[in-house]
Structure formats: C-alpha cells, structure tokens
Amino acid sequence: MINIAITGKGGVGKTTIAGVISRLLAENGYKVLAVDADPDMNLGSVLGVDTSDVIPLSENRELIAERTGSTPGKSVGGVFKLNPKVDDIVDIYGIEGPGGVNLIVMGTVDKGGTGCMCPSDAFLRALLRHLIIGKDEAIVLDMEAGVEHLGRGTAKSVDTLIVVVEPGMKSIDTARRVKNLAKDIGITKIISVINKVRKKEESDLVEDKLAELEIPVLGTVPYDQGFVEADLAGKSPLDFTEDGEGIQAIKKIERKLVSDSK
Template sequence: MQERKFAIQKATRYFRARRAATPGDGMRIVITGKGGVGKTTTCAILSSLFAEGGLQVLAVDEDPQQNLAFSLGYPPERASVIVPLAKNASYIEEKVGVPSGAGRGGMLRLNPQVSDVVDRFGITIDDHISLLVMGSVTAAAGGCLCPENALLGSVLRYIRLRRNEVILMDTQAGVEHFGRAMSAGFSQAVVVTEPSFNAYSVAEHSASLARELGIRHVHLVVNKVRSEADIRKTERLSGGGVRFTSVHYIPYNEEIIESEPDVRSIVLGRSENPVAESLRDLCLDICAASEKSERDIISRPS
C-alpha cells in the first residue's frame, strides 16, 4: 500500500512540477460504462487518490442519477437537494437568454460565457476536490437546440479549457450520449465493466467510440471480480476486440457495500483495501499515459 501511495505522490509531484514549468491542460478523463457497474464509485475513489497525491481535482457529475456527491462524502441532507445545472432555470435564462423548457425556437445564445460556473456552483468537497453537478437533458434528441443543451455544451467547452487540474467526468450510463460534444478535449477514458457479456459489450462499444472520437488512451476497469474464472471470462470476451491502454481487475469487496454512500473512506482509512490498491495502479497508468501524450506532442514535427 505504502509503495503504491508513494508512487502516486511521486507521479503527481512530477505532474505538478511540469505544470509549473510549462502550464498546460492537466488530465481530462471521462468515465463511462453500463449502468450499475460502478462508474460513480470508481470516479469518487479516483478523485480521492489523485487528491491524496496533492493534485487539484474537479469531479463533474453528468449522470442524471446525481450520486457522485454522496460517493464523495458530501453530507446526504445537502447532496439530496443539489440542483443540477440542467435544471437551474435562472442560470439557464441568464446565460442563454431563453427560459428553461422553451424548446426549439427563440434567440438562443449558443456559446454563452460560463467562466463563472465553477465559482458559483462548484461544491467544495475538501482542499483538493471540487464537484460540479451538471445533470443531463435526458428527454432531448441528439443535437437539440434547447436552452438546457446550449448551456451544458458551453459548460463542457469551458471545463475542457480549465488548466492545471485533473478533471474526472462521471457520465450517464450507456453509449447513446457518448458523442463528439461529450468527449472532445478529453485525453483519456476509463471504461468500467463487470465480468458479464452485457456489461462488456457496452464497455467495448464505449471504447470503440472513444477511439473514433480521438481519445487516445482508453483504460478498462473490470469491477466486482470474484474469482479467477471471472478474469478468464473477461479475457475470453475481449479476445480480438478493442485493445486497451491498460486493464485493471477490481475485486468484489464487502467494505465498499458497507461504506456506501461515502466510498472515500476506503482511501482515507488506515487499513489496506484491495479496491483502493487496484485503483492506485490505474492512477499510475493514467499519469504515465498523460506523460506519454505530452512527450508525443513535444516531439511531433511542426
């Protein structure tokens, strides 16, 4: 545990030093997968692990279930009344110029200025983690020019321009939403699955889309692994399919169930937890992929 913890701290110190010397984009990671496989739990634990290494983290909740605040340990009585940006009628009208729910028509500001969004609506979890609850427009068709989508599109573009921090976005379940507007500007994806055919099929589809949309580094997290048979099954399902930057098998762990909704306790606690240890390895692979991308950019012919 200590060796991996120190390795993350070393990697993140290097990351901060590079950012100080040559300020840049930071790490932008989108987390996707089938519903119920543990996307939100993974996002919360990764946020805590990067924060443990001293990095500033912006966790973005795009899932309409809005469970990320609970998983990050925000008080339940306050988390349950958070209004996502997609339903913040006054902010939508202020920025877009058309009331929420107006649908098509009207003079929308398609690129509203939203640089105040994190300062106004970001939730401080601790000294290193902030949370932005976006929500999603679940009833809107693809490309709908409604006020809600105009606002969320601008917020996504602004988030991608923020610098010198780790941005982790927990997306809604499935792949229907996973398009260019969602993924553009994100350099890495974490695809979460379980050792089942249905979950892995969604994961492989998500990974293929991520590659097509220009996300170079796609990491696979196989969650809730109970046996070597689960690992062999996943390897069999993945035979000849998408090639991932890294693959991580996360053991099924009762402590996760017992600690819900605040799963950060498995990172912050003193005892070693196998889920946290496995995800520490993922953090190291994300840091390594980020460093490789920087080297490729620097060495690319102009």
C-alpha cells in the same frame, strides 16, 4: 494534466471508481474537478460530500435563462445563445469536498450529438468545452452509459474514456457500443477497468473479450464488501475502508493514470 470520462453499464461501479480516483489524485497533489454528469447524481456520496440540497446545473432554470437568454422548456426552435458565458460556473457552483476535490453537479445533457438542442443542452455543452486544464490539474467526469450526450462539439473536453466493465456479457456489450460511439465523436483513447471480480477466471474471460474489442485494460478491481458497507453507512469508501483490497487496486489504477499522463 489528466482529463478523463468514466462510463459503463448501470451498476458496474463506475461512480465508485470515479470518486475514489478523484480523491486519490487530490491526495497526490492534483487540483481536481469532479463533474457529476450522471442522472443518478451519486458522485458526491463517494467523494464524501452531502449534495442532498444541491440543484443540478441542468435543472437550474434561472441560471440557464440568464446565460442563454431563453428559459428551459420553451419550444424547440426558439432563439438562445449557443455559447453562453460559463467561465465563472466552477467558482460559483463548485462544492469543495474532502481532500480539496471540487465537485460540480452538472446533471445530464440530452442524448443526440447532432440533433436539436435546447437552452439547457447549450449551457452544459458550453461548460464541458470550457473545462480546459493545465499542468497538475485533473478533471474526472462521471457520466451515464454511452457518450451520445457529449456530442461532437464537446469531444475535445475528454482526453481519455474509461469504460468500467464487470464480469458479464451485457457489460461487455456496453463497452463495445461505447467504443463505437466514442470514436464517432472523436475520442480515440478508450481504456477499461474490470470491476467486481470474485475470481481470476472471471477477469481472464473479460480481458479476452476486451482484447477482441481492442480495448486495453488499465487494471482490475476485486469485489469488495467494504464498498457496499460504505454505501450503506453513507460514507466515502476511502473514509470507510482505505486498507481494503478494492481501494488498493484503485490506487494502482490511479498511479498508472498519473504515469501515463507524464
């Protein structure tokens, strides 16, 4: 089984990595659940799924009110269920995409793992806790930068955290912060993917900086104009440029993930 969350500074290409890995895992026989927990909610487009009319679970007020007993937006301190029923959510709200990938558009949990919680937070945290998987199943969680919104109560829903890093110190600083936050909530396996590399000197420099942070590098993905063109065409990169260098590099990363999970 594979249970990973993918994060990184905005613009590093983490959603592209998450979507392509999800599709590749499905092609290799895994039952894949892709969870879009990024406020930008672009995972569907990378998977090849039209989510333009989909309401994120975090904004489904009727559902959250039904399951928690309290309407989102009410004053903090109201009474609501901290462990609402969520075991049927994937079956009801999952969207099947190309290759059999099942997509859940979750939206995001408010930041602050130890602070106050509203009904929406309680619902989404319960959903994350419920996403327990078995053999030949995989969960790929595309999340915003940082891990605060997971909170201590949902750390067990993630086995491995992948930080996508591009050449640049801001991206490396984000990796450092993510590592510290992840350890605070109990995620101990933190690895990285270096993306958008134009020349070897760039990847060598980033690898050295990540080695100082003790963050292993799972693989390197070159800058691929095909990814930009796929986005402009509104297509999944796998359906647009499957033979491109970027896709081939992500295939190697996916194979390593599968090998490490056995």
